C-alpha cells in the first residue's frame with residue numbers, strides 16, 4: 001500500500017487555481033522529490049499533505065487514513081522548512097526535544113530520543129550548545145533533528161538547503177540521503193534544483209503549472225522524458 005495517496009487533488013486561492021487535479025502514489029520508505037520551476041505548486045502540494053493548507057477538492061491519504069480534515073498535529077508527519085528558526089535561548093538538546101515536551105512526553109523518553117537523533121546526525125558533542133555557537137550546517141542538522149525525534153510516518157522537506165552555500169548544500173544532500181538509508185522513513189522532498197532531484201531521488205515528480213508532467217526514476221526521466229518540458233528541465237544545467 002502507498003504511504004501517501006493523492007487523488008484528484010485541487011487547490012484554488014480565491015478564483016485562481018494553482019493545483020489542477022493531481023494523482024500520485026508515494027510508497028513506504030520511498031524518497032520522492034517534487035521538482036519544477038518556481039511557482040509551479042510544489043510548496044502548495046507539500047503544505048496540503050502537511051495540513052498547513054486546506055484542500056479545495058480531492059483526497060489525501062496517509063497510510064489508511066484520509067487526512068484531508070485532520071490538523072497537522074494528527075497527521076504523523078514532520079516538516080523541515082527552508083527558514084527553520086531555532087529557539088536562540090534553548091540548547092541544541094532543548095530545541096530538539098521541545099515539540100515532544102509540548103506533547104507531554106515524559107523526560108526520560110525525550111532524552112533518549114534526542115540522544116539517538118543526535119547520534120544519527122553527528123550532533124552529540126553539541127547538545128549543550130546554543131544555536132549561535134553552531135555553523136550553518138550544524139543548525140540545519142538541528143532542524144532535521146527536531147523532525148527525527150518525532151519519529152513520524154512521513155518526512156516533508158521544503159527546499160531545506162536553499163539558504164546554505166554551494167559547498168555545504170552538496171554535503172547536506174549526501175547527509176540527508178545517508179539519513180534516509182538508515183531511517184527508511186518515507187520522504188517527500190521539494191526543490192527547484194534538478195541536480196538535487198537527480199542525485200537524491202528514488203522517484204522524481206516533475207511539475208509545471210500545477211500539473212504533474214512525469215513521474216519516474218532519475219535515469220528514466222533522463223533517458224525517456226515524456227515531453228519537451230521534462231527534457232529541457234531535467235537536461236538543463238542548474
Ligand code: ADP
Nearest residue numbers: 013016018036037038039040041042043044045
Ligand atoms: P512553488 O513552491 O512551486 O514555488 P507555490 O506552491 O508556492 O509554488 O505556489 C504556486 C502558486 O500559488 C503560485 O502562483 C503562487 O503565487 C500561488 N500561491 C501560493 N500561496 C498562495 C497564497 N497563500 N495566496 C495566493 N496565491 C498563492
Ligand code: MG
Nearest residue numbers: 042043044158
Ligand atoms: Mg516553494
